Amino acid sequence: MSQDNHNQADTHQVFNQPLPLENFNAFGSDTVLQYWVTRFGGDWGTERLLQFGQRVGHDLLAAGFDANKQLPEFHSHDRFGHRIDQVIYHPAYHRLMSHAIEAGHTSLPWADSKGGAHVVRAAMAYLHNQADPGSGCPLTMTFASVPAIAQQADVAEVWLPLITSCIYDGDNKPWFEKNGVTIGMAMTEKQGGSDVRANTTTAIPVDKAGPGQLYSLTGHKWFCSAPMCDAFLVLAKTGEKLSCFLVPRWRPDGSKNPLHIQRLKNKLGNQSNASSEIEFRGAYGWLLNEEGRGVRTIIEMVALTRYDCMIGSAALMGQGAREAIWHTAGREVFGKPLHQQPLMLNVLADLALEAEAALAISMRIAHALDNKQDTGQAALIRSATSIGKYWICKRAVQHSFEAMECIGGVGYVNENVCSRLYREAPVNSIWEGSGNVQCLDLVRVLNKEPDTLKALFAEFEQARGKHSVFDQYLDNLLRDFADQTDLQSRARQLMEQLALTWQAATLLCYGEDWIAEAFIQARLSQQSFHQYGTLPASVDARAIVDRALIKR
Structure with a gap:
């Protein structure tokens, strides 16, 4: 190639671009x-x-x-x-x-x-x-x-x-030919949504009625996620009451169970996972528990999937913050790394602080599950899971956008993981009960199960005396809770107060002192703001960012 042609081909050099965040130990570096x-x-x-x-x-x-x-x-x-x-x-x-x-x-x-x-x-x-x-x-x-x-x-x-076999078998064959299976669930119908009592799918005994017996199900489900699972927990009516069934994809005789997929959903995110609409055309399923106890039976599963929504959204925030910090640490503007510029540093620290608070209460629920034999811990799980599901999953949506904006145009394209995080963020808030459902569920639980409220406030009280701003915020919450007027219409206000109180209490009781101090200043003080990047000057933003930066 001549010198002239060579000069025409080389229009520029690629520089001031970070290395991709890959080839690292995701646990060992966190x-x-x-x-x-x-x-x-x-x-x-x-x-x-x-x-x-x-x-x-x-x-x-x-x-x-x-x-x-x-x-x-x-x-x-x-x-x-x-x-x-x-x-x-x-x-x-x-x-x-x-x-x-x-x-x-x-x-x-x-x-x-x-x-x-x-x-x-x-x-x-x-x-x-x-x-x-x-x-x-x-x-x-x-x-x-x-x-x-x-x-x-x-x-x-x-x-x-x-x-529980720790064996995965993704083949399309009967469950009894496998050494390990996966399980899905199907509750939602077109006409009901979260109101499962509006379901119309019916179940009649194949031979005789009763727990553990086979029933034949007829009806539809508007959402059935992961339809290649080997069996599904399904709600269907026996008479006028909802019952819970385990419905396999294959009948016990080896024939295909008539659980027919109508189509796959074309979704905003969660794209590697198939979600479907299905019809039961006389599909066999085993009755779990007594007839009419469907909601009570499946609620054990729903509680844990809601808890996993907390973990999933906390993971999105943790990953988004790390990606934003990593990218900006590899970019230089105005003579120094972008992540050290004061305004960007404030945004990054705020994202990292939010992500850690989300992880903290998610792990607090995990700890409670490990000690569920304690009635106080069991009661805490019942109330706090709704709070965490509501708050973390909603915060993840704005958080993922802010992380993507830190990266800029590169973050918006699909080669960068941040665009996936942004598309993914809403699903955990919608799945297993949207925000309003979580609020109404909490109101119902607190009214019907007063021990859950006692357990929740006992958790908060453990942090009393550790910080004056927290103490005042907790007193305000107690006062607002004492007012029972218009409780449903105020439910989101109370939910936000509960979430922030719980996050602060968890950081005060179990976290690093300086992280708890930063969170309280940023979220509970009268000078707090709703946008990320508004940490007060007293917060050590650089230390928070250094704590969250991946150590390869």
Whole structure:
């Protein structure tokens, strides 16, 4: 090539661009996650988490991009005309599922009674979300199905060993030919949404009625996520009351159960995971518990999936903050790194502070699950999960946008993970009960189960005396709670106050003192603002950013 042609080809040099955040140990480099795992008794799982984080920070990051690029495809029939209802996933999706299940993501607390098992498992879920939140959906449902299925001993005897086996088998074949299975759920119908009592799907006994017996289900479900799971917890009416069933994709005789997929949803996010509309055309399912106790049976599963929504949204925020800090640390403007410029430093520290507060209360629930035999801890789970689900999942939406804006135009394109985080963020707020449902659920629980309110405020009171601003905020909350007028219309106000009080109390009682101080100044003081990047000057923003920066 001549010198003139060479000059024409080389228009510029690529410089002042950060290296990609890849090839690192997602657990070993995360100081904040390590702190909270240790704080709540999960440090015995460090080696397991290091192994898990190594895969997440290396090949599974690429697998997450592949699984989201080539979306699931629905095949209703094979080439000979047989009905198969099969969803084809990219091989990367199966790698993600296999790694998580083999490591104990879906089974650890049920298989290991060691203290801190829920905390270690929560850390796995948090890390897995960094590779791919979509595959986290069937993992969550499989994990959460255990307490519901356990209520029916004869069904549990067959299914629970397969659920907790740490073996993944994604083949489209009968469950009884597998050594490990995954579980989904299907509750929502077109006409009802969150009001499951409006459901019209019906169930009649195949032979005789009663717990553990086979019933035949007819009806539809508007949302059935992860339709290649091996079985689904389903609500259907027996007479006028809702009952809960375990409905497999294959009948006990090896024939295909007539659970027909109508179509896959074309969703904003959560794209590696298939979500579907289905119809039951005489599909067989085992009754779990007594007839008419469907909501009470499945609520055990719903409570845990809501808890996993907390973990998932906390993971989105943690990843978004780290991506923003990493990117800006590799960019220079006006003579110094972008992440050291005062205004950007303030935004980044605020994002990191929000992410840590979300992780803190998520791990606090994990710790409560590890100690559920204590009635106070069990009551706390019942009330605090709704608060965390409401608050963290809503905060994640604005948080993911702010992280993307820190990165700029590069963050908006799909090669950067931040665009996926932004698309992903709303689903955890909507799934398993939107914001209003969480508020109304909390109001109902606090009215019907006063011990839950006592447990919640006892948790807050443990932090009293540690900070004067917190004490005043708690007193204001108690005063507002004493006023029972227009409780439903004020529910979101109370929910926000409860969430901020709980986050501050958790940081004061279990966190680093200086992080708790920064959070209280930023969120509870009269000078607090709603936008990120508005930390007061007294907060050590540089130290918060350094704490959150990935250590490779």
